[in-house]
Amino acid sequence: MTAGRPPGRAAGRPLRLTKMHGLGNNYLFLDGLSGPVPPDQELPALARAVSDRNFGIGSDGLILVLPPREAGAQFRMRIFNADGSEGEMCGNGIRCLARLVYDRGYTRAEEFTVETGAGPIRPRLHLENGEVVAVTVDMGVPRLERGAIPMAGPAGERAVEVPLEVEAAGERRTFTVTALSMGNPHCVVFVDDVAAVDLARLGPAFEHHPAFPQRVNTHFTQVLSPQRVRVRVWERGSGPTLACGTGACAVAVAGAVTGRTGRRVTVELPGGALDIRWDEDGHVYMTGPAAYIADVTYDPR
Numbered sequence: 356m357t358a359g360r361p362p363g364r365a366a367g368r369p370l371r372l373t374k375m376h377g378l379g380n381n382y383l384f385l386d387g388l389s390g391p392v393p394p395d396q397e398l399p400a401l402a403r404a405v406s407d408r409n410f411g412i413g414s415d416g417l418i419l420v421l422p423p424r425e426a427g428a429q430f431r432m433r434i435f436n437a438d439g440s441e442g443e444m445c446g447n448g449i450r451c452l453a454r455l456v457y458d459r460g461y462t463r464a465e466e467f468t469v470e471t472g473a474g475p476i477r478p479r480l481h482l483e484n485g486e487v488v489a490v491t492v493d494m495g496v497p498r499l500e501r502g503a504i505p506m507a508g509p510a511g512e513r514a515v516e517v518p519l520e521v522e523a524a525g526e527r528r529t530f531t532v533t534a535l536s537m538g539n540p541h542c543v544v545f546v547d548d549v550a551a552v553d554l555a556r557l558g559p560a561f562e563h564h565p566a567f568p569q570r571v572n573t574h575f576t577q578v579l580s581p582q583r584v585r586v587r588v589w590e591r592g593s594g595p596t597l598a599c600g601t602g603a604c605a606v607a608v609a610g611a612v613t614g615r616t617g618r619r620v621t622v623e624l625p626g627g628a629l630d631i632r633w634d635e636d637g638h639v640y641m642t643g644p645a646a647y648i649a650d651v652t653y654d655p656r
């Protein structure tokens with residue numbers, strides 16, 4: 356962090372943030388439905404400052420809960436990674452947002468539409484005795500054609516299994532990858548043993564590979580059975596995380612299109628498991644938990 360006071364106020368007031376997680380993928384939520392939000396140009400620096408594990412609160416990023424701009428949506432979500440870059444969508448984050456807006460009484464509906472950078476996304480709450488115990492999200496339709504994620508190569512061609520030469524720590528190796536969009540860009544790499552992957556070395560090499568000019572989220576995936584996979588994640592803008600919801604969907608789609616899995620899989624991540632179903636209607640449905648960690652006041656002085 357640079358010297359000087361980090362951003363951390365809106366309309367002169369300290370920021371009230373709520374820290375939540377989906378399988379350990381943790382975000383700070385700024386409720387723009389109950390108070391002011393800092394101006395757009397301050398948001399990347401704010402995300403970096405609050406996400407910092409030493410000088411800030413510590414998180415994988417910052418999520419804004421906002422009123423919708425488009426007809427048909429009830430809420431709007433913006434997600435900033437820990438490095439301040441803005442992502443189009445966040446699967447774990449949207450489950451948390453869905454629980455938060457319900458618990459705060461902003462809706463009594465159990466299913467609603469959230470406007471995101473990846474288009475309208477529909478979460479459905481699972482309630483037990485009035486408490487949100489899980490959320491199923493209609494994550495939309497995956498896009499496999501090459502142009503869907505800015506990846507070098509002829510647009511329109513399906514990037515089902517393509518070779519990718521990666522250089523990490525002076526070593527070159529060719530991986531077979533499946534690149535696809537869940538609204539945000541993903542690269543799925545099937546490996547024999549996910550525990551043997553040197554994530555700290557390979558993650559950044561994939562994220563900054565010239566084939567992905569907008570960078571990429573990478574998922575090293577071991578197939579345990581046609582219904583179960585184990586994944587380690589390197590997220591664009593946040594590095595290693597305990598789970599990635601959009602990534603788990605990308606993994607399930609990549610497993611199905613390459614014939615490694617069926618269309619319904621349990622995705623085991625370091626932080627827990629997500630249930631992913633790629634329906635006949637073409638939509639991917641993700642089911643998983645959303646949990647609170649703390650309410651905090653961010654007031655750097």
Ligand SMILES: N[C@@H](CCC[C@H](N)C(=O)O)C(=O)O
Nearest residue numbers: 442445446447539599600601
């Ligand atoms: N953790 C998220 C994805 C967050 C955004 C991602 N790092 C990107 O930049 O695309 C998830 O659960 O989907």
